[in-house]
Amino acid sequence: MTSQIGRDDAAPVTGAADDRNGAEERLAGPDAAAVAAAVAANGSVNAMQTSGLNAWFGALHVLKDMSVSAKARAVTAIIGPSGCGKSTLIRCLNRLHEEVRGARLTGTVLFNGTDVYAPGTDPVEVRRRIGMVFQRPTPFPTMSVMDNTVAGLRLGAKLKRSEMHARGEEALRRAGLWDEVKDRLNHAGGRLSGGQQQRLCIARALAVQPEVLLMDEPASSLDPASTLRIEELIEKLKTEYTVVIVTHNMQQAMRVADETVFLLNGEVVEQGPTKKIFGQPTDKRTEDYVSGRFG
């Protein structure tokens, strides 16, 4: 886990130097404008779509012919028993899967209609636009709150100190942490509470101005009050970002997700509106799972 975070943060943030004018300008880009228009016209559009996605760890075939989608500016929950492939699926969405030695995949992953695996596509840029928050909050413990927040900007972006600070403040505000930390931006990240540390990691992910936020069981190590804060935050974030959340907590999926995908043994059993998946699932296996009969 540390190495995943380390790699992400150490990677140069290509494109960030051209993108220093912040969210307004970025939202005016062609993809974001098209998405916003489609959301306004139809109520929804798929920001991410996989088809025929297969993934392996060595000889172990862990994702089988998966077709799933995530609507723009909505929350999609991925649920299913431990080991069914939830983490692997979201790691295929932003090209983290290929970083594991011996791991490979086939099939298509579209982001705003463009294949993220197309030849010539920069995986670092894919991971900037499709950010990830991991299960355990992993700020650099001795690095300050502000430096943690802007850690992803450091190497590539060459922003001025004042611009970095502005980007950091913006990210901390969006992560709902600013008011709690504004007077101790120089304190070590490791001194924050667990829930604050996780929001700090969310701020770090937001600072590089992604469009999609992938969250892998982001509240599973937190107490109920901190979990609630994260859920409230997700509700806010979905007005500007596409959110995909892995959760083993079905109540959480019901609370936060517009759409739910149920996985079993590396296959998609069913995807649909959350109310339908939990209320009138089509597949008997979904019904068994959501009623707590296994997993």
Ligand SMILES: Nc1ncnc2c1ncn2[C@@H]1O[C@H](COP(=O)(O)OP(=O)(O)O)[C@@H](O)[C@H]1O
């Ligand atoms: N780095 C890895 N190397 C080998 N096998 C792995 C690795 N990570 C996960 N797996 C295996 O892939 C399958 C899916 O795992 P994962 O996507 O982590 O499931 P989930 O997140 O639903 O618990 C499991 O059988 C798991 O043991």
Ligand SMILES: [Mg+2]
């Ligand atoms: Mg997992």
